[in-house]
Amino acid sequence: MNDKLKITFLGTGTSQGIPIIGSSHPVCLSSDPRDKRLRVSVLLSWGSHNFTIDCGPDFRQQMLTNKVAKLDGILFTHEHADHTAGIDDIRPFFFRQGDIPIYARKRVVKSLKRRFDYIFSKKDRYPGAPAVTVNIVKKNKSFKLGGMPVTPIQALHNRLKIFGYRVGDFTYLTDVKSMESAEIDKIKGSKVLVVNALRIEAHQSHFNLEEALDFVNQVKPEKAYFTHISHHLGFHEEVEKSLPNNVHLAYDNLTIEL
Numbered sequence: 001m002n003d004k005l006k007i008t009f010l011g012t013g014t015s016q017g018i019p020i021i022g023s024s025h026p027v028c029l030s031s032d033p034r035d036k037r038l039r040v041s042v043l044l045s046w047g048s049h050n051f052t053i054d055c056g057p058d059f060r061q062q063m064l065t066n067k068v069a070k071l072d073g074i075l076f077t078h079e080h081a082d083h084t085a086g087i088d089d090i091r092p093f094f095f096r097q098g099d100i101p102i103y104a105r106k107r108v109v110k111s112l113k114r115r116f117d118y119i120f121s122k123k124d125r126y127p128g129a130p131a132v133t134v135n136i137v138k139k140n141k142s143f144k145l146g147g148m149p150v151t152p153i154q155a156l157h158n159r160l161k162i163f164g165y166r167v168g169d170f171t172y173l174t175d176v177k178s179m180e181s182a183e184i185d186k187i188k189g190s191k192v193l194v195v196n197a198l199r200i201e202a203h204q205s206h207f208n209l210e211e212a213l214d215f216v217n218q219v220k221p222e223k224a225y226f227t228h229i230s231h232h233l234g235f236h237e238e239v240e241k242s243l244p245n246n247v248h249l250a251y252d253n254l255t256i257e258l
Contacts, residue, residue: 003046005148005168005258007192009250010052010062013037014198014230015082017058027231034236034251038062039082040174040228042194044167049146051075053165053172059086065253072146073101075137077174078162079111087116087130094130101133103143105163109134137163153186155179158205166190169258171221174228177205184218191258193221194250196228209233216247225250 011017018037019028027035039056043066050068052059053075063071071093077083090100104112113120118129125131137143142151145167153164155176164173169191176196187193197212206228207215216224224247233239233249240249 005170006045007170007194007256007258008043008045008066009225009227009252009254010041010043010066011038011056011058012227012229012250012252012254013039014228015039015080016230018229018231020231023231025231027233027235030235032236034249035231036252037229038252040196041083042172042227043068044170046148047146049148051145053077054083054174055086055089056082057085060089063089070097071100073103073135075150075163075165076102076104076108076112077164078157078160079108080175083175084108084112084115087112087119090132091128091130099131099133101135103135103137103145105137105161107161109136151186153179153183155183160205170194171219175205176207176215177203179215187219187221190219191222192256193219193224194227195224197226197233197249198228199230199232200234201232209239213244213247216244222246223248223256225254225256 017039038058041054041056044051049072050070051073054077055074094100118126137152139154148168151166155162156178157175171187171190171193173195195212196207197209198206200209202208227250236249
């Protein structure tokens with residue numbers, strides 16, 4: 001697989017995004033565009049392929065901003081709304097391409113079927129509804145997308161089992177609070193690691209900044225980027241200056257290549 005992998009950060013914010021509606025917090029009032037964060041998602045592109053990891057409520061806006069005209073599939077980390085609520089906006093891709101492949105664990109597919117039953121319905125379908133092809137992701141079962149090896153990485157989001165994904169030499173994790181050593185071993189050797197760093201204070205279901213930095217030290221990637229950031233982490237410019245040379249805060253529409 002010789003095609004370069006291009007990673008575009010579609011959104012880097014926490015579940016409410018930044019700014020938060022009605023908030024007067026200084027970070028929410030910041031004029032720095034890097035402090036304005038849509039809900040967390042990433043676009044992976046190589047050759048003619050485009051895949052996203054998650055599709056939150058800002059999915060339509062993210063696709064328009066980045067001029068994405070083709071979507072080969074969506075990998076889901078878990079079922080929470082900030083990672084799934086944009087699934088109806090696959091309609092333009094569906095109308096041009098047909099059923100859109102999705103990749104998720106069984107529990108996540110069950111949740112999507114309950115919340116978006118019209119997308120999964122096989123009879124009496126509404127003519128404007130999109131449709132998907134379901135691919136079940138399992139722990140310890142790698143697969144390929146467009147010739148690229150994909151390894152699911154299991155983590156805990158508080159007590160909820162979720163997946164991150166290693167795609168070639170790139171690993172994307174979000175909403176992680178803890179991880180077994182065997183899963184960490186799957187990440188080692190990644191050139192680029194993306195992982196959540198919610199805020200300075202501890203949180204029951206997310207890495208805070210200190211935990212995220214400790215995790216980077218365990219994995220030892222060439223570069224690391226933090227995502228799923230809340231306004232409580234602070235101003236982008238100030239936090240970025242405090243980080244080690246190989247660790248950065250991601251921001252919306254940042255692109256990197258491997």
